[in-house]
Amino acid sequence: xxxxxxxxxxxxxxxxxxxxxxxxxxxxxxxxxxxxxxxxxxxxxxxxxxxxxxxxxxxxxxxxxxxxxxxxxxxxxxxxxxxxxxxxxxxxxxxxxxxxxxxxxxxxxxxxxxxxxxxxxxxxxxxxxxxxxxxxxxxxxxxxxxxxxxxxxxxxxxxxxxxxxxxxxxxxxxxxxxxxxxxxxxxxxxxxxxxxxxxxxxxxxxxxxxxxxxxxxxxxxxxxxxxxxxxxxxxxxxxxxxxxxxxxxxxxxxxxxxxxxxxxxxxxxxxxxxxxxxxxxxxxxxxxxxxxxxxxxxxxxxxxxxxxxxxxxxxxxxxxxxxxxxxxxxxxxxxxxxxxxxxxxxxxxxxxxxxxxxxxxxxxxxxxxxxxxxxxxxxxxxxxxxxxxxxxxxxxxxxxxxxxxxxxxx
Amino acid sequence: xxxxxxxxxxxxxxxxxxxxxxxxxxxxxxxxxxxxxxxxxxxxxxxxxxxxxxxxxxxxxxxxxxxxxxxxxxxxxxxxxxxxxxxxxxxxxxxxxxxxxxxxxxxxxxxxxxxxxxxxxxxxxxxxxxxxxxxx
Numbered sequence: 001x002x003x004x005x006x007x008x009x010x011x012x013x014x015x016x017x018x019x020x021x022x023x024x025x026x027x028x029x030x031x032x033x034x035x036x037x038x039x040x041x042x043x044x045x046x047x048x049x050x051x052x053x054x055x056x057x058x059x060x061x062x063x064x065x066x067x068x069x070x071x072x073x074x075x076x077x078x079x080x081x082x083x084x085x086x087x088x089x090x091x092x093x094x095x096x097x098x099x100x101x102x103x104x105x106x107x108x109x110x111x112x113x114x115x116x117x118x119x120x121x122x123x124x125x126x127x128x129x130x131x132x133x134x135x136x137x138x139x140x141x142x143x144x145x146x147x148x149x150x151x152x153x154x155x156x157x158x159x160x161x162x163x164x165x166x167x168x169x170x171x172x173x174x175x176x177x178x179x180x181x182x183x184x185x186x187x188x189x190x191x192x193x194x195x196x197x198x199x200x201x202x203x204x205x206x207x208x209x210x211x212x213x214x215x216x217x218x219x220x221x222x223x224x225x226x227x228x229x230x231x232x233x234x235x236x237x238x239x240x241x242x243x244x245x246x247x248x249x250x251x252x253x254x255x256x257x258x259x260x261x262x263x264x265x266x267x268x269x270x271x272x273x274x275x276x277x278x279x280x281x282x283x284x285x286x287x288x289x290x291x292x293x294x295x296x297x298x299x300x301x302x303x304x305x306x307x308x309x310x311x312x313x314x315x316x317x318x319x320x321x322x323x324x325x326x327x328x329x330x331x332x333x334x335x336x337x338x339x340x341x342x343x344x345x346x347x348x349x350x351x352x353x354x355x356x357x358x359x360x361x362x363x364x365x366x367x368x369x370x371x372x373x374x375x376x377x378x379x380x381x382x383x384x385x386x387x388x389x390x391x392x393x394x395x396x397x398x399x400x401x402x403x404x405x406x407x408x409x410x
Numbered sequence: 411x412x413x414x415x416x417x418x419x420x421x422x423x424x425x426x427x428x429x430x431x432x433x434x435x436x437x438x439x440x441x442x443x444x445x446x447x448x449x450x451x452x453x454x455x456x457x458x459x460x461x462x463x464x465x466x467x468x469x470x471x472x473x474x475x476x477x478x479x480x481x482x483x484x485x486x487x488x489x490x491x492x493x494x495x496x497x498x499x500x501x502x503x504x505x506x507x508x509x510x511x512x513x514x515x516x517x518x519x520x521x522x523x524x525x526x527x528x529x530x531x532x533x534x535x536x537x538x539x540x541x542x543x544x545x546x
Contacts (some may be wrong), residue, residue, distance in 0.1 A: 345481075345486075346523065361456070362457070363457055
């Protein structure tokens with residue numbers, strides 16, 4: 001089966017991977033943070049080396065250049081999501097973006113109101129709403145997963161009702177790899193007059209996201225999970241909703257006029273961008289968006305799906321190993337969690353590390369989900385990106401077998 | 411002292427025989443209903459949890475048990491630690507440090523597993539301090 005990507009060519013763009021080529025090394029933790037291609041680093045460096053100035057406030061041409069490059073990324077991200085430029089807010093990451101929305105929407109919520117999430121939520125989506133629920137008195141509901149690890153849409157239909165004001169859900173689980181049917185949930189939400197907030201941290205750069213087609217009210221993703229620099233992220237929001245929301249952080253740039261005792265706010269989206277942004281980071285993020293678009297989201301999705309299918313097939317051959325997540329032919333991303341009888345994810349991850357394989361072991365910032373699934377020790381998780389290969393999965397399988405031998409398992 | 415990864419690299423008898431033995435068959439596993447003090451700690455990054463029960467008699471450790479679940483490093487470390495505690499007086503308990511845990515394990519533990527290895531010791535430290543505060 002021919003790969004849709006020229007993966008060896010792709011790998012040369014990623015310094016850490018290129019340096020390790022031919023060595024016993026496999027980076028299988030892209031769900032935590034992706035590798036960064038040289039094109040992104042060069043774009044970020046170009047800012048620092050050639051036109052280092054603040055944005056939005058300088059009175060000299062170099063600062064205009066910085067501002068143009070910065071705002072150009074807003075347009076790029078908008079195009080990627082099929083949104084408008086003034087619907088794109090730059091944040092530090094998906095976590096900050098989700099906090100901004102939660103705080104903003106919760107202002108109008110109180111006792112008797114409901115916020116519906118899934119059991120698969122990452123702490124970044126769960127904890128802000130949870131804290132606001134305690135503060136404002138609204139209640140939380142969690143849509144379960146089926147025994148096949150897919151979202152229980154029957155339960156969703158029952159749970160999303162007249163009291164529902166917000167449906168805040170992940171687009172793809174960082175533990176299970178499950179893809180959530182956002183368009184359907186958006187329809188259910190809007191039918192009862194609720195807003196839908198989408199945590200797209202695991203989806204952006206892996207599957208196509210068209211906010212108009214999906215009809216999301218808000219969507220958040222992290223730049224560092226999409227080949228961009230750390231400390232970058234995006235909040236998309238429908239313009240009228242962003243206009244109605246209060247700012248989250250206050251300071252320079254987000255104001256129009258400041259008096260001693262009151263201030264007026266800047267227009268959307270700058271209303272939500274207080275202080276000097278991560279200028280270099282955002283410019284790097286623009287290069288990441290370019291990289292993803294030039295490679296082709298469909299090709300990336302197909303490549304990662306191929307790897308997930310191969311991993312599921314190969315890992316299942318290992319005695320005592322159980323895949324925790326949907327089948328290869330179900331809607332899923334390249335995130336593959338598994339458990340090995342008699343081995344704690346931490347111990348397995350450590351031995352894998354000694355074999356050159358980078359995976360994650362534990363609760364993956366989704367403690368309630370793991371508890372719900374009865375997995376008190378968490379899982380071990382391999383997650384694939386556009387730069388990973390079948391050979392790396394072979395390395396993973398061999399390392400797991402070795403770990404089992406070390407632990408004297410049959 | 412070798413680093414845990416040095417032990418692991420290319421060595422079939424990795425993870426040290428003693429660590430695996432203690433993980434398989436932990437020493438002093440259980441509960442003590444008549445403990446002088448007890449305390450539970452959690453390793454939030456992974457859910458490793460240890461509850462320690464210590465019985466003091468004449469100012470010395472007469473009996474000790476631990477309950478909990480987690481990775482081989484955390485469980486083996488606390489299992490070895492409980493053996494080590496028996497007969498110690500309060501001053502000796504207070505003097506215990508992370509180096510003692512590493513010595514018991516037989517390997518030096520890297521940054522990522524530090525909290526696992528030291529969970530048992532931390533449970534002892536906090537439990538002991540709470541006990542002393544209550545009785546001062």
